[in-house]
Amino acid sequence: MDDRAAIELDGVHKEFVVHGETVQAVRPLDLAIGKGEFFSLLGPSGCGKTTTMRMIAGFEEPTGGTVYLDGRDVTNVSPNKRDVNMVFQSYALFPHLSTYQNVAFGLERKKVAKAEIRRRVGEMLEIVSLTGMEKRSPREMSGGQQQRVALARALVNGPRALLLDEPLGALDLKLRQQMQTELKRIQREVGITFVYVTHDQGEALTMSDRIAVMQAGRIEQLGSPREIYEKPATRFVAGFIGTSNLLDGPAGSVDDGIAVLTYGPGERVLVPVPDGVRPGDPLEVSVRPEKIDLGRDEPATAGGSVLTGVVTDVVYHGTSTNYTVKTAAGADLVVFDQNAYSAEDLAEPGDRVFLTWSAQHSYPIGVR
Amino acid sequence: MLRRRLAPYLLVLPGGLWLLLFFVVPMVTMLSLSLQQGDVVTGYVFTGHWQTYVDAVVNYRTQLVRSLIYGGITTVVLIVLAFPVAYWIAFYGGRRKATYLFLLLLPFFVSFVLRTISWRQILTDEGILLGPLKDAGLLHQEFHVLGTPVAVIGGLVYNFLPFMVLPVYVALERIDPRVVEAARDLYADPATTFRKVIFPLALPGVFAGVLMTFVPASSDYVNSAVLGSSSTTMIGQVIQSQYLTSSNYPTASALSFTLMAVLLIGVFAYARALGTEDVMKVAAR
Numbered sequence: 001m002d003d004r005a006a007i008e009l010d011g012v013h014k015e016f017v018v019h020g021e022t023v024q025a026v027r028p029l030d031l032a033i034g035k036g037e038f039f040s041l042l043g044p045s046g047c048g049k050t051t052t053m054r055m056i057a058g059f060e061e062p063t064g065g066t067v068y069l070d071g072r073d074v075t076n077v078s079p080n081k082r083d084v085n086m087v088f089q090s091y092a093l094f095p096h097l098s099t100y101q102n103v104a105f106g107l108e109r110k111k112v113a114k115a116e117i118r119r120r121v122g123e124m125l126e127i128v129s130l131t132g133m134e135k136r137s138p139r140e141m142s143g144g145q146q147q148r149v150a151l152a153r154a155l156v157n158g159p160r161a162l163l164l165d166e167p168l169g170a171l172d173l174k175l176r177q178q179m180q181t182e183l184k185r186i187q188r189e190v191g192i193t194f195v196y197v198t199h200d201q202g203e204a205l206t207m208s209d210r211i212a213v214m215q216a217g218r219i220e221q222l223g224s225p226r227e228i229y230e231k232p233a234t235r236f237v238a239g240f241i242g243t244s245n246l247l248d249g250p251a252g253s254v255d256d257g258i259a260v261l262t263y264g265p266g267e268r269v270l271v272p273v274p275d276g277v278r279p280g281d282p283l284e285v286s287v288r289p290e291k292i293d294l295g296r297d298e299p300a301t302a303g304g305s306v307l308t309g310v311v312t313d314v315v316y317h318g319t320s321t322n323y324t325v326k327t328a329a330g331a332d333l334v335v336f337d338q339n340a341y342s343a344e345d346l347a348e349p350g351d352r353v354f355l356t357w358s359a360q361h362s363y364p365i366g367v368r
Numbered sequence: 369m370l371r372r373r374l375a376p377y378l379l380v381l382p383g384g385l386w387l388l389l390f391f392v393v394p395m396v397t398m399l400s401l402s403l404q405q406g407d408v409v410t411g412y413v414f415t416g417h418w419q420t421y422v423d424a425v426v427n428y429r430t431q432l433v434r435s436l437i438y439g440g441i442t443t444v445v446l447i448v449l450a451f452p453v454a455y456w457i458a459f460y461g462g463r464r465k466a467t468y469l470f471l472l473l474l475p476f477f478v479s480f481v482l483r484t485i486s487w488r489q490i491l492t493d494e495g496i497l498l499g500p501l502k503d504a505g506l507l508h509q510e511f512h513v514l515g516t517p518v519a520v521i522g523g524l525v526y527n528f529l530p531f532m533v534l535p536v537y538v539a540l541e542r543i544d545p546r547v548v549e550a551a552r553d554l555y556a557d558p559a560t561t562f563r564k565v566i567f568p569l570a571l572p573g574v575f576a577g578v579l580m581t582f583v584p585a586s587s588d589y590v591n592s593a594v595l596g597s598s599s600t601t602m603i604g605q606v607i608q609s610q611y612l613t614s615s616n617y618p619t620a621s622a623l624s625f626t627l628m629a630v631l632l633i634g635v636f637a638y639a640r641a642l643g644t645e646d647v648m649k650v651a652a653r
Contacts, residue, residue, distance in 0.1 A: 079552045092546035106554035
């Protein structure tokens with residue numbers, strides 16, 4: 001990442017007035033997106049991610065704060081004078097123009113020479129594998145092809161950043177997965193900053209360099225996909241990204257950076273905590289379902305976390321089998337067991353089981 | 369099986385009969401009438417006298433050409449006036465779009481002739497509009513509006529406004545606002561966005577609006593009769609007086625047919641020039 005960010009938001013916020021009531025769509029936001037970065041804004045609908053992107057594009061004027069593109073203040077610059085381009089959710093191709101004319105639109109506005117336009121459009125159509133489709137009109141193309149035209153139309157201008165608003169939302173699953181790989185390849189090929197808005201956590205995790213998880217107009221957590229998945233900062237992030245088991249209770253003892261939460265006899269949850277956590281402090285612990293081992297026999301070694309419970313549900317998913325276990329303390333825990341070795345289910349509903357996982361797979365939420 | 373094959377024909381039957389009775393029969397009657405000779409007292413006889421057409425066109429070419437010019441000017445003025453109205457309702461009407469469209473149509477619940485007559489009251493030399501301006505010395509005492517082409521074309525524009533606004537509105541309403549944003553995103557300023565994206569996408573509506581206004585405006589006879597003078601006589605008035613005053617049915621019929629032919633040729637040439645195929649392609653989106 002260069003020292004100067006491609007996009008920088010400084011205290012940017014947006015209020016809407018709906019029926020005389022002020023709604024905080026985006027709360028004051030500080031954000032720096034690096035050059036060449038694949039950055040995702042992830043969150044449920046209404047979290048402010050699209051509004052944030054539209055403020056970067058120039059379609060919404062921030063109520064306050066400053067937007068910088070490559071260090072230049074563009075807060076009050078209209079969209080046609082901003083060096084960013086957007087891929088719209090519904091593609092928004094020009095229905096009266098051919099593929100070629102759609103892709104050439106931006107370059108023509110910039111008064112690029114005809115021959116140069118022809119060369120660059122041809123190159124870009126090759127990158128998105130649409131060579132030979134120049135004369136087609138958008139209506140004569142499939143959703144996936146229209147998606148590529150929208151991408152080419154934006155990328156051909158060589159913008160400082162490409163903004164993508166749920167670009168794969170309208171495609172079916174197979175095509176979506178294919179386009180995810182393709183988008184990532186294209187991004188590497190052109191080396192342009194991508195800002196990607198999505199509500200699909202899987203999409204964000206597989207493609208992004210960094211993710212900002214948003215909720216109710218603010219960023220809940222900002223980090224790499226691994227950080228966000230392994231170390232959710234808030235309860236919301238833990239629940240929104242994948243499946244998470246949440247356990248809470250006061251820290252019993254704290255020893256050598258490991259806090260122990262005790263439940264019933266023989267039950268304990270170990271969690272690494274930073275300095276400053278004292279016995280008696282309330283803790284909230286997140287454990288991912290695939291980290292937990294499930295067994296019918298009492299574990300021999302007692303090095304990690306142990307909980308007991310009764311299986312209430314078993315669902316076969318092909319690559320894994322998912323168990324729901326009600327613990328003695330009354331919490332419902334989900335356990336994913338990879339179907340790598342076991343041809344048979346580990347347990348059936350009603351079975352008493354032991355859940356074990358090592359200390360480093362527990363993560364304390366909201367403790368710094 | 370047989371019933372299924374007959375169904376489309378049965379469905380088309382009422383409409384077909386209606387057209388046969390009220391469109392084809394009068395047309396054939398009128399065509400025959402235009403080729404007859406005689407007078408009301410002695411009766412008309414079919415003689416295949418095509419000379420009537422030549423005479424009618426030669427005698428009334430001034431009114432014929434004037435009608436097409438008035439119709440053309442009316443249509444152009446309508447496009448210029450209706451586009452912003454339709455644009456505003458389509459893009460800024462919000463939840464009140466239906467209300468604005470209703471307001472636009474409201475005056476048209478009053479009879480066509482009555483509305484035109486009330487315009488005469490408004491535009492009369494000492495009326496509510498010109499009177500105060502003349503008294504204030506802002507206008508010359510001799511200044512008229514009534515009886516001039518301006519009054520006639522103004523009346524035509526007023527009376528046909530909704531027929532241009534509605535189709536243009538429908539075309540604009542169907543434009544995805546994201547497409548307009550995409551143009552802005554791709555470095556088009558507002559004027560270029562309008563020229564390159566909004567207007568081309570609204571063309572099917574303009575096309576329909578032109579058809580719905582140019583044809584009836586060119587053959588209108590009420591506006592010129594009520595708001596005009598002898599120097600603004602349109603072909604519709606000539607046809608009317610030939611029928612009802614002079615009882616010269618052959619000439620009236622010949623003029624009607626000539627007008628129809630001219631308008632049809634005009635419309636087809638227009639469709640050709642604009643490239644109906646492209647227009648229809650966009651319309652079929």
